[in-house]
Amino acid sequence: MGNKQTIFTQEQLDAYQDCTFFTRKEILRLFHRYRDLAPQLVPLDYSDKPAVTLPYELIGSMPELKDNPFRQQIAEVFSEHGDGNMTLDDFLDMFSVLSEMAPRDLKAYYAFKIYDFNNDDYICKSDLEKTVNKLTRNELTPEEVSLVCEKVIYEADVDNDGKLSLADFQHMIVRAPDFL
Amino acid sequence: FLLGFDAEEDLVGSLASMSTNERIKAIQKMPETMRKKREIRNKVLREITKKSRHRGAQCTQGTQGVSFRRFGNTLSEYFHQLQPWHKTLKIIGAEFGTSVLSYFVFLKWLLNLNIFSFLMNFGFITVPQFLAAEPNNLSFTGLELLTGAGYFQQTVLYYGFYTNATISKVENGPSYNMQPAYIFTVGIYFVICFLILLFSVARFFSRNFKLTKAVSVNANKLLCTWDFNITNEKAVKLQQKNLLTQIKEDLAEVNKEVLNFSVKERVGRIATHLLAWVVSLATAVAACAGVYFLSINNLKLFMKGYSNDLQRQTAMLVLPVIVSLLNTLIPFFFSWLGHLEKFQTPGQHIYVTIIRNIILKISIVGILCYYWLNIVATSESQCWETLVGQDIYRLVLVDFIFCLLGSFFGEFLRRIIGTTVCMNLGLPEFDIGRNVLDLIYAQTLTWIGILFSPLLPGIQMIAFLIVLFVKKVSLMRNCQPPRKVWRTAQMTTSFVFLLFCPSFLGVLSVIGVTVWRLKPSEECGPFRGLPSMYAAVDEWIQILESYTVSKWVVWIYHNLISSELFFFIISAVVLIVTYLYWQIIQARKTMTKLLHNQITN
Numbered sequence: 001m002g003n004k005q006t007i008f009t010q011e012q013l014d015a016y017q018d019c020t021f022f023t024r025k026e027i028l029r030l031f032h033r034y035r036d037l038a039p040q041l042v043p044l045d046y047s048d049k050p051a052v053t054l055p056y057e058l059i060g061s062m063p064e065l066k067d068n069p070f071r072q073q074i075a076e077v078f079s080e081h082g083d084g085n086m087t088l089d090d091f092l093d094m095f096s097v098l099s100e101m102a103p104r105d106l107k108a109y110y111a112f113k114i115y116d117f118n119n120d121d122y123i124c125k126s127d128l129e130k131t132v133n134k135l136t137r138n139e140l141t142p143e144e145v146s147l148v149c150e151k152v153i154y155e156a157d158v159d160n161d162g163k164l165s166l167a168d169f170q171h172m173i174v175r176a177p178d179f180l
Numbered sequence: 181f182l183l184g185f186d187a188e189e190d191l192v193g194s195l196a197s198m199s200t201n202e203r204i205k206a207i208q209k210m211p212e213t214m215r216k217k218r219e220i221r222n223k224v225l226r227e228i229t230k231k232s233r234h235r236g237a238q239c240t241q242g243t244q245g246v247s248f249r250r251f252g253n254t255l256s257e258y259f260h261q262l263q264p265w266h267k268t269l270k271i272i273g274a275e276f277g278t279s280v281l282s283y284f285v286f287l288k289w290l291l292n293l294n295i296f297s298f299l300m301n302f303g304f305i306t307v308p309q310f311l312a313a314e315p316n317n318l319s320f321t322g323l324e325l326l327t328g329a330g331y332f333q334q335t336v337l338y339y340g341f342y343t344n345a346t347i348s349k350v351e352n353g354p355s356y357n358m359q360p361a362y363i364f365t366v367g368i369y370f371v372i373c374f375l376i377l378l379f380s381v382a383r384f385f386s387r388n389f390k391l392t393k394a395v396s397v398n399a400n401k402l403l404c405t406w407d408f409n410i411t412n413e414k415a416v417k418l419q420q421k422n423l424l425t426q427i428k429e430d431l432a433e434v435n436k437e438v439l440n441f442s443v444k445e446r447v448g449r450i451a452t453h454l455l456a457w458v459v460s461l462a463t464a465v466a467a468c469a470g471v472y473f474l475s476i477n478n479l480k481l482f483m484k485g486y487s488n489d490l491q492r493q494t495a496m497l498v499l500p501v502i503v504s505l506l507n508t509l510i511p512f513f514f515s516w517l518g519h520l521e522k523f524q525t526p527g528q529h530i531y532v533t534i535i536r537n538i539i540l541k542i543s544i545v546g547i548l549c550y551y552w553l554n555i556v557a558t559s560e561s562q563c564w565e566t567l568v569g570q571d572i573y574r575l576v577l578v579d580f581i582f583c584l585l586g587s588f589f590g591e592f593l594r595r596i597i598g599t600t601v602c603m604n605l606g607l608p609e610f611d612i613g614r615n616v617l618d619l620i621y622a623q624t625l626t627w628i629g630i631l632f633s634p635l636l637p638g639i640q641m642i643a644f645l646i647v648l649f650v651k652k653v654s655l656m657r658n659c660q661p662p663r664k665v666w667r668t669a670q671m672t673t674s675f676v677f678l679l680f681c682p683s684f685l686g687v688l689s690v691i692g693v694t695v696w697r698l699k700p701s702e703e704c705g706p707f708r709g710l711p712s713m714y715a716a717v718d719e720w721i722q723i724l725e726s727y728t729v730s731k732w733v734v735w736i737y738h739n740l741i742s743s744e745l746f747f748f749i750i751s752a753v754v755l756i757v758t759y760l761y762w763q764i765i766q767a768r769k770t771m772t773k774l775l776h777n778q779i780t781n
Contacts, residue, residue, distance in 0.1 A: 014250070018204050019217040023256060067413045069420070080213070089214035096208075109211045135406060136424040137417075148427055160780050 009047045020096035056084030069134040073114045108173040123164040196227040274411040276661045291644045297637035304365040312347045328573035340566035340704035359716040362706045377680045384673040415661040452521045464540045468547040500578035563704040569632035580643040595658040607660040627687040
């Protein structure tokens, strides 16, 4: 049905379509984007599931991520071993969550992991400080950064433990219509 | 987030018992890696084939389901291809952010509404009219495209050309009664539009206005408003600078004490604001008076007749040009006025200027409607509906031309001035508020004109397409990403609400007055000779009474639609239901507060 392609088996494509929000054509297009980053590393035939990983430097140089202040965190969250190097599966996963078809709860869950720099399942004050610095290009003084972080925790912390858990974060996202 | 073994078994079991669509959605939404999701999916599929084998169902059912899904997927891919603006919108979102993108999404939505209206009118009214068309004896000169009069007067463009007869091509064959067709097509289109707008407004409100506890301003600003769509380096830097400025301002307010104005200063500020409001309202009233007297003058000249054709054509264009000039220049005056009164925040400045522009536009449209319905309809012209249709056609066309000119002067020339002559002005920004109000104004005119000129949505459709293209090109070449903060979700909701509340409801009242109160002209149009346009429905119901098959339609009409008791009962029921829902919301709010206290303690 449609164009013949030899990169994936039909079952692999079905599995990808069921697990991501993409259509067949979009998955193939994403595969070609992945391959264009390093044509010599990525084979054209994925039917035997080769174990190919692209290093973070190549992923971070994509035009969609190049100027994003959080690109390192994003790559680390979606990569298999948390080091920023991504297989094709991780690549598709990342774009699936960041696409416009993903529901907000899913995005909120991953946004939480992106803002959680020290990976302790809580957004503590040091995580927030790093976020503020990334968002304002280090142009605030340390006292100002500290003040902002305290205010954020004061406002968003529902269970009063001094840091934001996933539930606090999701509670805030629900009431923020501008979250993308 | 690793699932224990038991939890996984439960998950697989629950997924296997869902329908295919639900299952796929549930798997897509799972916050797991792709590998885990694939494993779970394969387990679920094995479970399903096991179950169906138990029940003795055929194995082919499974493969049939899969191939059906594949077919559905290819269909949706082709459907996606039919939306040609998808790529353009994505590029705009990436370069300029979601605030500018919201304007283009709104424009696309209005374009779809117009396409729908044009197809309905063309299919149900114009095509049958073509079959019964009278020959057109007037000559065609190029100027008609601008004025809409002359040759076009005897074409399907205007109400006056449509016949009031029953059209039938074949003797004793199926006949098409133009009178009820005209009124029902327009009526059903407005009902559908009303429902679409109502549901859109409700959906936007429920998503974007959480009226619960006070907003957590800082956390919101830090963690939720970063626009991840943007991929342009300059735009990213601008956003960062924006956030920096906002945070600095917030901190400055916290550190300093709240500015206590002395009593004299406060009185001075209130006086300035009042004065500015009085001046803007006076300007709006003056503009309306000018438009009113100009149009009355126009009508008098028209009735008297002109010396030559050229004079008549130019006289017809004076009114639309003046109206468009007022609509273009007065907003600049309001914006300058807003700079004079020093507002406390720039957000207030934007809101107040937008409200003043809305008041101006509503008053101009209002005075024009008053002129059309009270003066033109009762004048002694031969075919007043066609006159009104021509007026609206000219207004729409001149407004479109001014929109293009505005883009040319406002963005293109401004960029040239900003980069060569006056270097510190810089590139212009895309003024979202003004452009959206222009769109709403154009759509209001189109809606008013549907009754008098059925093909007007088609013309507006072409105009919107050209505007979309021109704005996009101008945006990419001339503008820079917006520097001010623009709360997209709130503003989009406000725009759709503005489209619904003053604009659409106003149009409904104008159309209502036209259909129920005004007398159609004697010599032209599908309702000639009737006491009002609504009388056509009465006549049609009388025809239906003679057929036994449609007695129930007649019963519904007499007892439900034209009886006041029915509407009274429905209004009472709606009010009671609203009151009950409101009480439920209050109860839930108290519950939330109690639970919140429980968590914090």
